[in-house]
Amino acid sequence: MFIQRKAISRTVVSAIILIIIVAAAAAAYYALTLPRGTSGTTSVQTSGGATGLLPTYVPSSKSIDTLAIDEWVWPIDDLNQLYALSELPWPNWLTYTVYQPLVSVNETAEYQQGTIQYLPGLATSWTVSSDGKTYTFNLRQNVQFSNGDPFNAYQVWGQMYGFYYLSGNSSTWLESYNFFDMSTARFGPSTIALMQQSGLINPNSRLMSIMTDSTWPIYVTGPYQIVFNLRSPFVWFPGAFVVFDGLIFDVQWLLQNGGFGTPTSFNSYFNQHPIPGTGPYAVTQVVQNSYVKFSQNQKYWGKSLSAAEIAAQPIWDPGHAANVIVYYKPNNIARVTDLQNKVVHISAVEPSEWPVITANPSFSFVEQPPWAGEVSLLGLNGHVYPTNITAVRQAIVHAINYTDVYAKAYQGLMTPYVGPEYPAWRDFYNLGGVSEYKYDLNLAKQLLTQNHIDTSKFPSLTFNVQAGCESCTNVAEVIQSDLSSINMTVDIHVISTAQYYSPFGNYQTNLQNAQQIGQLAFVNSGFGWSPATLTPADYWVTFVNNASIWGNWPAYSHPTVQKCVNAFTSTSDVSAIQSLCTAAQKQIFDDAPYAWIGLFKLWLPPGGSLVWDHNTVKGFLVDPVWNGQNTGPVFNTVTFG
Known part of the structure; x- marks a missing residue:
């Protein structure tokens, strides 16, 4: 789409194994x-x-x-x-x-x-x-x-x-x-x-x-x-x-x-x-x-x-x-009250009120099927010190206690995820066979020590959070606490929706506004992310594409990854695309441009x-x-x- 989005892309895709080209x-x-x-x-x-x-x-x-x-x-x-x-x-x-x-x-x-x-x-x-x-x-x-x-x-x-x-x-x-x-x-x-x-x-x-x-x-x-x-x-x-x-x-x-x-x-x-x-x-x-x-x-x-x-x-x-x-x-709370009092037939309920809902036998809720789920992620800005250091990003992704994030921000309603591909597209998901980033504080400290990095001398990391999103703030606070274990301080700034999205746009805009975005570009902390088309290329084109018109919030780019992105729209040879994306998957894992927080179990x-x-x-x-x-x-x- 051509207009700079004020919000996150709109469509969660499901999976693909067989493509039947329509001929008649x-x-x-x-x-x-x-x-x-x-x-x-x-x-x-x-x-x-x-x-x-x-x-x-x-x-x-x-x-x-x-x-x-x-x-x-x-x-x-x-x-x-x-x-x-x-x-x-x-x-x-x-x-x-x-x-x-x-x-x-x-x-x-x-x-x-x-x-x-x-x-x-x-x-x-x-x-x-x-x-x-x-x-x-x-x-x-x-x-x-x-x-x-x-x-x-x-x-x-x-x-x-x-x-x-x-x-x-x-x-x-x-x-x-x-x-x-x-x-x-x-x-x-x-x-x-x-x-x-x-x-x-x-x-x-x-x-x-x-x-x-x-x-x-x-x-x-x-x-x-x-x-x-x-x-x-x-x-x-x-x-x-x-x-x-x-x-x-x-x-x-x-x-x-x-x-x-x-x-x-x-x-x-x-x-x-x-x-x-x-x-x-x-x-x-x-x-x-x-x-x-x-x-x-x-x-x-x-x-x-x-x-x-x-x-x-x-x-x-x-x-x-x-x-x-x-x-x-x-x-x-007002939405939950309306539902309880039968003022409305259907209501949207955030995780903070989930215990009230799950205790009521008259209520039903939308559950994600096992092949679907919305993506939540933390972009690590590679153009601002100190997250422009690869070892620092690698340390961060292992210093986050993902289980703790799930419990404190999402009522446990998440499951691990390896990006950028959406897991339902199993012919393209995690082709490199890498593991999801796991909480390993010793590994995080080891990465910093091996690379002679003294985090006590770092400036505070900026973490902008959208006002009105309870789970966003909860996520930020958990990560703030986790990163303190490796002597990194995080400043959480709760700002308006307009302020929150104003720095973001296409790849070049994100690159130019790197300082304004800050080190932690957690655009989708509360909501998950979903593309606006229905193809296995969507997540690659959005998350790791140096020609993206929206997305790629940390402005990440690597030639190996770009070959995979470009292949989706330059060849009909699916095997060739998979081969290029296998190498790209491994490169992304090593570069750690994102901490892949997880997939929501619920809608x-x-x-x-x-x-x-x-x-x-x-x-x-x-x-x-x-x-x-x-x-x-x-x-x-x-x-x-």
């Missing part, structure tokens, strides 16, 4: 098999208390007027940036329920069986050329946006190039991937003016001549077909359209209401007037910093689906609540895990791709008893 419309999905976990829904039962469940769709014919949900942060914050689909911070309540993706997944198979299938979304099928560089997407017909505007390839074309324009014509406007040669794309204010003049429902001949120009990397061949020409093969390209970059909105409406704006001046109209989508709900009321109301989309194309079709792909369910209200409640994004009263709420799905930022259910799948 009849085979319009990829089947990706993950390590098998326990089937069924109930996975954890606390002693006499709450039940942990994998997200499960439970068909029901019962409907209610209003589904009420408590959330910890304002759900609509960055609509004025237009790229609202991915810049809406936690949670992305608009995802899937208001805006739908070009490519979907079989979320039931993922949650229950550890299998990902790329399935049709607003694209009914796609094909790939023999050289792996050209993808052709066939789009769903007879679909309308909630305001009645038709969905078509012209709308998708306008959205894709609109993103490119708002990026400042960045070659990596689609996440951190340099997918396209944009040198032939002459998209700018004059093209936008032509789009506004012509419209995208029945474009005039002048606009059509541009849209169908096959020298451009993205072009249309008709009202329901769009083509993407890549500069090099990328086996997992459809994964770029499962989440935020594939979520489609009504560009025609946007053009009629002020347009895209410019790369430096976004259209503020969308702050209170979200753009129409194709999903089962539409935003009908926005009360700033209080609540957002959603109502069923009467023009939703999925209303014609049969019960069998919805059971096969529940994400298309028209919904069982006429209205949904998401309340902004930053106080964790624990910002604001905490989702909790509900299972006497009322019978089932729902969270974001279909384990989106780490979406703390809420895909609420059209919430069913009632």
